[in-house]
Amino acid sequence: MNFFDLGLNEKTLKAIDELGYKTATPIQEKAIPEILKRNDVIGIAQTGTGKTAAFALPMIDILSNGRAKALMPRTLILAPTRELAIQIADCFQKYGKYQKLSMVLLIGGESIAEQQKILAKGVDVLIATPGRMIDLCQRGRILLCDVQILVLDEADRMLDMGFIPDVENIISKLPAVRQTLLFSATMPSEIKALAKKFMKFPKEIRVDPLMSAANTVEQFIVKTNERGKREVLRSLIQSENVQNAMIFCNRKKDVDILLKSFTKHKFSVTALHGDMAQGLRIKTLNDFRDGNFQLLVCSDVAARGLDIPVVSHVFNFDVPANAEDYIHRIGRTGRAGQKGRAFMLVTSADYKSLASIEKMIGEKLKEMKRPSGSSDKAEVCEKHEKIQKTGAEKKSGKSEPVIKKKMKKSEKNQKKSEKNQKKNDKRPTADYLASGVEMKAFGKAMPAFMLNEVKIP
Numbered sequence: 001m002n003f004f005d006l007g008l009n010e011k012t013l014k015a016i017d018e019l020g021y022k023t024a025t026p027i028q029e030k031a032i033p034e035i036l037k038r039n040d041v042i043g044i045a046q047t048g049t050g051k052t053a054a055f056a057l058p059m060i061d062i063l064s065n066g067r068a069k070a071l072m073p074r075t076l077i078l079a080p081t082r083e084l085a086i087q088i089a090d091c092f093q094k095y096g097k098y099q100k101l102s103m104v105l106l107i108g109g110e111s112i113a114e115q116q117k118i119l120a121k122g123v124d125v126l127i128a129t130p131g132r133m134i135d136l137c138q139r140g141r142i143l144l145c146d147v148q149i150l151v152l153d154e155a156d157r158m159l160d161m162g163f164i165p166d167v168e169n170i171i172s173k174l175p176a177v178r179q180t181l182l183f184s185a186t187m188p189s190e191i192k193a194l195a196k197k198f199m200k201f202p203k204e205i206r207v208d209p210l211m212s213a214a215n216t217v218e219q220f221i222v223k224t225n226e227r228g229k230r231e232v233l234r235s236l237i238q239s240e241n242v243q244n245a246m247i248f249c250n251r252k253k254d255v256d257i258l259l260k261s262f263t264k265h266k267f268s269v270t271a272l273h274g275d276m277a278q279g280l281r282i283k284t285l286n287d288f289r290d291g292n293f294q295l296l297v298c299s300d301v302a303a304r305g306l307d308i309p310v311v312s313h314v315f316n317f318d319v320p321a322n323a324e325d326y327i328h329r330i331g332r333t334g335r336a337g338q339k340g341r342a343f344m345l346v347t348s349a350d351y352k353s354l355a356s357i358e359k360m361i362g363e364k365l366k367e368m369k370r371p372s373g374s375s376d377k378a379e380v381c382e383k384h385e386k387i388q389k390t391g392a393e394k395k396s397g398k399s400e401p402v403i404k405k406k407m408k409k410s411e412k413n414q415k416k417s418e419k420n421q422k423k424n425d426k427r428p429t430a431d432y433l434a435s436g437v438e439m440k441a442f443g444k445a446m447p448a449f450m451l452n453e454v455k456i457p
Contacts (some may be wrong), residue, residue, distance in 0.1 A: 002022065002031045003016055003024055006033060006266070008032070008036075008061055011064070012061055015095050016057070019095075026045070026049070027053045027205065029209045030207065031043050031055065031205050032057060035055060035058035035059070035062075035181060036233055039202070040199045040200055041181050041425045042184075044187050045184070045185065045207045045314050046331065048446070049072055051183045052153070055183060057095055060101065064099050065123045068102060068146075071120060071122070072146040073124070074146060076147050076170075077126065077150075078167060079129060080153075081128075081154075081301060084154060084335040085127050088127050089127050101125060102123045102125070103123060103124065104125075105128075108129065108131060109277055109279065112135070115136075130166040130170065133164065134170065138436075144173045144175075146176060148178055149181065150174060150179070150180045151157065152180075152184075152194075153183050154183070157184075161193070164190065164194065166195070208429060216300055216338060217330050217331075217333055217340045218339070220341070220366050221346045221368070222236060222339075222343055222345055222370055223367065223370070224345055229317065230261050232345060232370055233247070235371035239371040242294065243293065244294055244313075245294045245295050245314065246299045246302060246313055246315035246333075248318065248320070250318040250320065251299070252275055252299055253315060254272050254300055258317060268292040269295040270294075271295070271296070272285070272298040272299070272301065273303050274294060274301045281397045286309070300325055300328075308332065310338065311335070312332050312333065312340060313341050314332055315343050315344075317345055319346060320353070320357075323353070323359075
């Protein structure tokens with residue numbers, strides 16, 4: 001459907017036309033009319049489907065009438081990460097360039113004094129992370145009694161990051177009469193409970209299957225072991241036509257280790273994780289986006305909400321523990337109709353997580369052989385194949401060394417049993433005792449009741 005058919009005003013349409021937007025995505029087509037009707041909306045769509053524009057465009061139209069009061073924002077948008085909040089702010093600036101709307105971005109790592117100055121003048125759009133929002137509320141530097149629209153973006157991510165108690169605290173300070181919009185890639189039970197508690201007769205819009213990978217992304221697994229992962233990854237990058245790539249690790253310390261390893265081997269690489277200062281994170285993203293580095297090693301903080309339009313490859317150095325994170329990671333490539341390739345290094349300890357991912361996406365991932373440049377130390381163990389055997393196959397499939405080991409153990413136990421039997425045979429019998437031989441210990445005669453406890457040498 002064309003944007004001109006969705007009921008947006010002329011100024012908004014002019015802005016998005018200049019950006020080259022012609023046809024609305026499914027989530028935009030279904031959500032924009034409902035938001036303009038002032039209905040509560042639950043939008044469920046995976047990353048890269050245009051969720052931000054789905055709520056930003058109608059909000060700009062709604063806010064075109066009216067004026068903000070000092071310290072009293074008219075709308076509140078909560079995002080789980082600073083990067084996503086920055087991306088949302090950027091979208092509002094682009095889409096609202098012909099509207100006279102004021103906006104403030106409240107995120108950690110920035111001067112709170114400057115943010116308070118802007119708030120004091122009154123803002124139409126307040127974009128914040130839950131932590132900074134709670135901080136301002138506790139300082140008494142903001143009033144939320146005039147909020148007309150509340151947006152919870154990436155609500156499932158806020159759940160994963162433990163922000164839901166903070167979100168509930170913030171919502172409790174808002175007026176009861178308001179419009180609430182909730183957008184999320186998934187809809188776990190905790191988010192359903194949150195929606196039921198704070199939303200009134202919401203319109204649920206689901207435009208994708210529960211979870212699926214984009215058709216534009218080719219997916220592969222490469223089997224290896226823990227010792228050989230870094231070498232296999234380097235060989236894989238060298239064998240692929242990598243324009244630029246994002247490499248995901250499960251832990252922040254592994255991001256640093258991998259960065260040092262790639263730097264040592266003369267790769268063009270930088271890194272991003274949640275412990276970095278905000279200014280450094282922004283600079284790192286800009287450098288990677290501008291092509292100053294070929295590789296970006298990162299944690300899951302970069303899996304969502306980053307505006308990097310072209311990424312040729314995604315490498316999962318670690319298999320994500322949460323199967324849904326796999327979709328968000330590989331969603332960084334193959335965007336806007338472009339082709340992308342995604343690889344995941346899999347060790348014998350990862351097969352359970354791999355099975356969860358394959359079950360979720362409904363297909364078995366293709367296996368690619370290790371690049372010829374990787375050494376023998378990267379040879380994968382065959383544990384996965386053993387797991388696949390049936391109970392009967394397991395019994396019949398024991399290797400010869402295992403059988404020999406069990407036979408040796410059995411022979412050892414038999415010898416031990418025979419030795420104990422010989423010791424017992426040396427105990428005095430009834431006939432021996434009847435012969436009148438005196439039994440002594442330490443030079444003294446022993447009572448009869450102790451004889452059974454004594455071994456005859």
